Amino acid sequence: MHIRACANWSVALAISTCHLACAPAPEAANPSTLVVRVVENNVFDTTPVRGEFHPLNYKKAGFTYRCTECHFSIQPPPRQNPLQSEHANIVFDHGLNINCLNCHHPTNRDAYVDHEGNEIPPSQPARLCSKCHGPTYRDWEAGIHGRQNGYWDTSKGARTKLFCVQCHDPHSPKFKPMKPLPAPQRTRFSALLPDHPEGPRP
Amino acid sequence: MTTPSGKKGPAMDPTLQRRSFLKAGIGTMAALASLAGVTAPLRSLESGVSMDAFLQQHYKRLTPEALDQILQSIENEIARDYGAKVTVGNAKPMDGVEFGYALNLTRCNGNRKCVEACVQENNQTRDPEMQYIRVLEMPSGSLDVEKSDLYFDHDQVPAKEKYYLPVQCQQCQNPPCTKVCPVEATWTEPDGITVIDYNWCIGCRYCMAACPYEARRFNWSKAQIAPEEINPNMGYLSNRIRPAGVVEKCTYCLHRTREGKYPACMEVCPTGARVFGNMLDPDSEINYILKNKRVYILKEDAGTVPRFFYYFDA
Numbered sequence: 001m002h003i004r005a006c007a008n009w010s011v012a013l014a015i016s017t018c019h020l021a022c023a024p025a026p027e028a029a030n031p032s033t034l035v036v037r038v039v040e041n042n043v044f045d046t047t048p049v050r051g052e053f054h055p056l057n058y059k060k061a062g063f064t065y066r067c068t069e070c071h072f073s074i075q076p077p078p079r080q081n082p083l084q085s086e087h088a089n090i091v092f093d094h095g096l097n098i099n100c101l102n103c104h105h106p107t108n109r110d111a112y113v114d115h116e117g118n119e120i121p122p123s124q125p126a127r128l129c130s131k132c133h134g135p136t137y138r139d140w141e142a143g144i145h146g147r148q149n150g151y152w153d154t155s156k157g158a159r160t161k162l163f164c165v166q167c168h169d170p171h172s173p174k175f176k177p178m179k180p181l182p183a184p185q186r187t188r189f190s191a192l193l194p195d196h197p198e199g200p201r202p
Numbered sequence: 203m204t205t206p207s208g209k210k211g212p213a214m215d216p217t218l219q220r221r222s223f224l225k226a227g228i229g230t231m232a233a234l235a236s237l238a239g240v241t242a243p244l245r246s247l248e249s250g251v252s253m254d255a256f257l258q259q260h261y262k263r264l265t266p267e268a269l270d271q272i273l274q275s276i277e278n279e280i281a282r283d284y285g286a287k288v289t290v291g292n293a294k295p296m297d298g299v300e301f302g303y304a305l306n307l308t309r310c311n312g313n314r315k316c317v318e319a320c321v322q323e324n325n326q327t328r329d330p331e332m333q334y335i336r337v338l339e340m341p342s343g344s345l346d347v348e349k350s351d352l353y354f355d356h357d358q359v360p361a362k363e364k365y366y367l368p369v370q371c372q373q374c375q376n377p378p379c380t381k382v383c384p385v386e387a388t389w390t391e392p393d394g395i396t397v398i399d400y401n402w403c404i405g406c407r408y409c410m411a412a413c414p415y416e417a418r419r420f421n422w423s424k425a426q427i428a429p430e431e432i433n434p435n436m437g438y439l440s441n442r443i444r445p446a447g448v449v450e451k452c453t454y455c456l457h458r459t460r461e462g463k464y465p466a467c468m469e470v471c472p473t474g475a476r477v478f479g480n481m482l483d484p485d486s487e488i489n490y491i492l493k494n495k496r497v498y499i500l501k502e503d504a505g506t507v508p509r510f511f512y513y514f515d516a
């Protein structure tokens with residue numbers, strides 16, 4: 001009880017000294033220096049950078065086509081540069097992997113192809129990527145490559161996992177640069193940063 | 203003495219009586235004034251600190267009924283001061299759980315989404331601005347944080363020849379911050395989270411000086427948050443709106459993680475650089491990283507033994 005009373009008095013003293021200590025940093029109370037927050041308000045949007053996963057198909061003028069609707073007879077050359085016709089908008093930048101049919105099945109264009117020439121269903125794109133990116137696939141399987149959402153404790157709720165193509169464009173897989181959110185405007189001691197770029201370091 | 207007794211006693215002398223009366227009066231006045239002076243901080247307390255909170259026991263000595271009463275009074279105060287209906291819970295550590303965090307520095311691109319999610323999730327004051335996570339821009343090929351830049355401002359990240367090192371509370375196994383607290387207002391919970399009883403903290407800021415990671419922040423004034431930006435899911439030891447004059451810090455979002463969820467910074471990371479989990483579970487992702495990746499910790503020579511691990515990946 002006695003200790004508690006002491007602690008309470010030290011609270012009072014600390015608060016009174018705090019008021020003194022606060023005196024040199026009056027920016028907080030001065031409305032003319034209020035910091036305007038420029039931050040997107042959808043920061044909790046957990047949609048991955050390339051959106052939801054959709055199966056292998058082609059969309060044009062509001063219609064969705066299966067690939068085999070065109071490719072039932074057309075047999076393109078193994079590689080074509082620049083890409084033509086319906087594929088002209090594809091930005092192709094996948095390193096040494098420059099042949100369409102390295103990934104797309106040569107006869108059934110609605111599927112991918114594995115090393116043996118067998119079909120990989122379009123619902124399992126990670127199996128296709130694992131043909132070359134073994135270590136990354138191993139990490140993805142273990143749950144440490146690519147973000148997971150939901151519950152770490154799966155006894156309390158579900159955990160969602162992203163597919164490769166929800167972050168990486170399969171034709172240009174390097175993760176794209178993005179705009180960062182604004183820099184902090186104060187040091188960790190709450191002092192405003194002066195305008196000059198050599199301002200105080202934290 | 204030869205003074206005859208009874209005739210010239212002090213009680214009989216009107217001059218002496220007046221003098222003693224004046225003395226006593228002045229003494230009383232002085233005592234009252236000094237009492238008023240001493241209790242001045244009490245009367246000018248910011249509205250963030252109620253008399254209930256001021257007189258309450260230490261968190262560890264609270265009875266469940268007293269704690270419920272305090273949680274209720276905090277909810278009422280936030281409703282009164284901020285116009286927001288919130289619930290303040292008190293999630294307990296789970297058995298067999300010790301939290302660990304890993305961050306893949308090859309993936310992190312410095313977009314600062316984690317910083318903003320943390321601010322919104324944890325009800326940090328918007329003015330003066332406060333952020334728990336500091337994303338340091340580091341020169342490639344160096345681990346020297348002295349050469350880092352916290353205030354980088356690019357149109358696009360990652361910048362050439364740079365990598366990014368987000369630093370937040372490392373939830374040390376040997377934390378220097380809790381040892382220096384003169385009132386034991388901060389301690390490490392069984393699940394590894396170092397917490398602060400914001401109602402017990404006296405604001406001396408010793409812990410801020412002791413922390414080698416600069417992870418702690420001080421509330422210089424009453425927190426300013428717009429009612430629509432307040433996160434109503436609050437915890438007593440984590441993200442309730444803190445009163446002025448206390449220190450606060452990252453708690454791995456314990457109001458979320460103790461309910462089995464991921465922390466907010468991990469949920470929003472667009473690069474998937476963050477991995478969180480239970481280090482005591484041999485099948486957890488964090489355990490996979492500790493077993494299979496070459497992790498390192500910040501300022502190993504400080505002897506703090508963090509529960510926050512960094513690694514690079516091919």
